[in-house]
Amino acid sequence: MKIGILFGGKSAEHEVSCISANSIYNNIDTDKYEVYLIGITKEGKFRHFTGSPDMMLDCSWESAVSDSRVDILGNENPAGIYGTDMSVELDCIFPVLHGPYGEDGRLQGILDYSGIPYVGCKMMSSALCMDKIYTKQILNAEDVRQSRYVVVKKNHDTEDVRGALEGFTYPLFVKPANMGSSVGITKVKNYNELENAIKTAFRYDTKLLIEEGVDAREIEVSVLGNQDDIIVSTPGEIIINDDFYDYETKYVKSTSKLQIPAEITKEQIKEIKEIAEKSYRALECTGLSRVDFFIDRKDGSVILNEINTMPGFTKISMYPKLMEHDGVSYKQLITKLIELSFEQL
Incomplete structure (x- = not known):
C-alpha cells in the first residue's frame, strides 16, 4: 500500500x-x-x-x-x-x-x-476544532464546562472590550481563534498589557478570544477511533516549569515534562474521559484528537481547554506517549490511524 x-x-x-x-x-x-x-x-x-x-x-x-x-x-x-x-x-x-x-x-x-x-478528522470537524470560538460555542450547548471568555473582532472598540471583561480575574490569556502550538498567545497580568497582547494575536487571525486564567493543572488525553468505536487514553499531566505552556516552552526550552499517568483521583479520571468522548462525538471527530483539560487547584473541578485534531506526533509527544502507556506502540498507532482512514469512506 x-x-x-x-x-x-x-x-x-x-x-x-x-x-x-x-x-x-x-x-x-x-x-x-x-x-x-x-x-x-x-x-x-x-x-x-x-x-x-x-x-x-x-x-x-x-x-x-x-x-x-x-x-x-x-x-x-x-x-x-x-x-x-x-x-x-x-x-x-x-x-x-x-x-x-x-x-x-x-x-x-x-x-x-x-x-x-x-488520516484524521474530516473537513467540518477539523474546521470547528481549529476555531477555538466555534469549539466553545458547540461545547457550551453540550453543557461542557469551559473557562469564561470574550470574543474580540478586528474592528474592536477598546472600551467595549474593557466592559465585556468586567468581573474577570487576571491573569487573562489572549489567543488567536485559529492557531495551535500556543502560537500568538499572551498571558496578560493587568489591563495595561491587554492592548499589546491583542495586537500580537491579530498577527495570526482576524478574531481572537480572551480567556479568564485558571490556577490549574494541565491534563491531556488521547482519543483514537471513529464515531462508532472510540478509545480514550489514560490521562497524562504537563508539568510546567515556566510561566505558562507557550510555544517556546513546548519546542525550544523543553523545560516541561510529562507525567503519565496523571496523579489525579478516580473520579477525575472518569469525568475527564467521559467529557473527552462526549466532546469528540459532539464535534464529529474521527481518527484522532488530543483533548486538553484544566483541573482547578482550588476546588478540583474539571474544565475543558481545547481539542487538537492533529496534535504533535513525535515519539515523545503526549498523544503517542499516552497511547503507548495504554498498550498501543508508536508503530501500531500509525498503522491503526491508516486503517481508520479507510473506515470513513
Whole structure:
C-alpha cells in the first residue's frame, strides 16, 4: 500500500509539522507501507521530497525535491506523484500538518474532493476544532464546562472590550481563534498589557478570544477511533516549569515534562474521559484528537481547554506517549490511524 505523508505547510507551525512527519516516517511499518514524502512549502507549493529524512528536522528539505508533479486533486490522474521517471498512485494520505491550511479543514476539503482516504478528522470537524470560538460555542450547548471568555473582532472598540471583561480575574490569556502550538498567545497580568497582547494575536487571525486564567493543572488525553468505536487514553499531566505552556516552552526550552499517568483521583479520571468522548462525538471527530483539560487547584473541578485534531506526533509527544502507556506502540498507532482512514469512506 502506498502512503503519502504530507508535511510543512503555510502556517506558523511549519517547523513543528516537519518534526512530527519525520518521526512518523522513521517509525511507520515499512513491511506494510511504501512511503512517499510530500512537503508543502510556506508558499503552499506541493513538492515530492526525495532527500534524507533528517533534512526535515532543520526544514532544509526544499533543496532536495524532484521534478515530479504532485497531483492531490487528481484532475488528470488519481492522487499521486507523476514525472518522467515515475508514476505513483497513492492509496492513502497521512496529513501531518498543524494549524491553518493543514488542520483547519481546508486541506481536508481538497482530499475529500479527490476521494482519497486520509488520516484524521474530516473537513467540518477539523474546521470547528481549529476555531477555538466555534469549539466553545458547540461545547457550551453540550453543557461542557469551559473557562469564561470574550470574543474580540478586528474592528474592536477598546472600551467595549474593557466592559465585556468586567468581573474577570487576571491573569487573562489572549489567543488567536485559529492557531495551535500556543502560537500568538499572551498571558496578560493587568489591563495595561491587554492592548499589546491583542495586537500580537491579530498577527495570526482576524478574531481572537480572551480567556479568564485558571490556577490549574494541565491534563491531556488521547482519543483514537471513529464515531462508532472510540478509545480514550489514560490521562497524562504537563508539568510546567515556566510561566505558562507557550510555544517556546513546548519546542525550544523543553523545560516541561510529562507525567503519565496523571496523579489525579478516580473520579477525575472518569469525568475527564467521559467529557473527552462526549466532546469528540459532539464535534464529529474521527481518527484522532488530543483533548486538553484544566483541573482547578482550588476546588478540583474539571474544565475543558481545547481539542487538537492533529496534535504533535513525535515519539515523545503526549498523544503517542499516552497511547503507548495504554498498550498501543508508536508503530501500531500509525498503522491503526491508516486503517481508520479507510473506515470513513
